Amino acid sequence: MVILLWVVLILFSIVKTKIVHYSSLCYFPLTYLAALQLFRVWRNKEPFGWSRFLLGGLGTLLALIVMAVPVLGMNIDLLRPLTAQDAFAAANLNAEVHWSGIEMLAGALLLAALIMGHVLHTKGRYRASILVIFGGGALFVTTTLFFFINRIEGYSQRATIEFFEARQGEKCYVITKNYKSYAHLFYTRKPPVTDPRAHDEQWLLSGDVDRPVYVVCKTTAAEEVRAIPELKELGDKNGFVFFQRYR
Template sequence: MILSCSIFLLFNKKYLSLKQIIYFILPLIIVSSPWYIFELVHKGPWFMVEFVQYQLELFSQPVAGHKQPLYYHFLVVLIGCIPFSFLGLRNALKDSGSEIIFEKLMRILLWTVLILFTMVSTKIIHYTSMSYIPLSFLAAVETYKIFMGKSLKRVLKIPLVILSSCMGLFIAIILYLLTYKIDTISSFITDSNVKDVLNVELFWYGWEWIIPLILVAANIIWLIRINTNIIKYLASFSILIGLTFALMGHYIVPKIEMAIQGDAIKFYEDISNEKKYITTVGFKSYAHYFYSQIDELDSSDQLYITKSEILNNYFSSSSLNDLNRNEKNKFNGYVLNWLINGKNDRTSYFVTKKSRPIKQLEKSKNLKLVKQTANYQFYKREIK
């Protein structure tokens, strides 16, 4: 936001007085200071330093494992914000002539967010969520102009209808095949892991594939009636799109989630009452922290003692926060090795992706493969 405002002032050759700068900065400090003060008091300055370093790493390297092509965020915003992305497109590229100063700021904010996070090596879908606000405003300006008598350009109307209709048809076909023709899909797939996911038993009502067709129907109605009352049918079009995704979120997305990680969540819940250590190997996840209800370590736990010894012996440090990212990776390797081969005081569990087998786990005589699902493998080490 500060960067966008600075660019706005630079383009408009405006200079702020000291009083205006104070009025701008003071609310930022008031809103954010409780969080910063809390972190400084409880964790010291290391957290702020680590936060800045991590942001720099996100900018320069795909450290979160989400490297995507340059056009990624543009595509996400264009498809994910239908129909506003198309309505706001023209005003995003050139001034609408409204002479609204706030419109200029919104245009600058939109492009600042998109360009900045396109430059960032780590690209995650929610990084450009800040662009939704300016894009909606620019679309609202265009909608008002249409309300005042301007016609919607074919170059925007036709691609909007085609893209959203294709999305609806594609999703409907996929859902129909998953519901009624799962064997047909499996016959074309050679990857055994994907086949295992498809074979996960899910409960389908049988009509879920009709939900995306609401989007197709909305396009047809809007295309036919657009010249009669464009605002009325634009509002109806937007409502039907929202209804489509709301119904998909309720009836379809949970089933997909269950197929992908439902088995892992069930396993975590099954061992939630045990006194154990648990870690993921070869992939990142927070699910096991929540669903398996991991206990907070204290100074009497052997893992706590071992971590302290590793920090002291290998890194001459008393805190994990003093290590850089490479050192933390090495530290995690030492901890994993101890969990597999060391003298444990608790049962230990290791979770890995079936598609990414870990040789260290497979070859260890201390571990037993206790469960294998479509996506995951679960190893267990008993206390000796």
């Protein structure tokens, strides 16, 4: 497992094509080695050793980052200088996303679990320490998903999802231009097209189509799409620009 882990890490560092599936192969040896360490601690009632400090350090860093995200969300202007060179990211920050501060609870739960686990470990209660950290980790993941997923989506793609959902029930084609996404295939709730021409972008943009065509692109590609004479701009929102082509 150690060999597999290092092979994947080294190859992923060397190859130029950074596909997440490559690095995902690390999960198998990592989880095995982690389980092996936990089994040793549980069976022999031994201390964690150096992994205790690594877990504490990384876990604390993660908890602090998660706790900082709501603060940044409530003070979004602090992030704008970081997006000065990225028009799309800057437009994403214009999304109306509500942060109350209660979202910090997710990071606080993880931090509390780490502290409690450390205290139990120093008292020699190694099994109890494992259970507390596992339980705290489970609560951390659950609360993070609950508090953050919908809000992050608000910045990254809610504008497009709302647009796609508005096309449900309408006889039309919906495509994205100059960026890849499956969102329009899911949120428009449309059955697979039977006309093979519908898979041809050029036909959809300038051919003899049988229904309206909607095109979505990022603001960074808007000028290129605006140059297509058949398309009429409908508007833009949070980094995305929407176009329509009539029959």
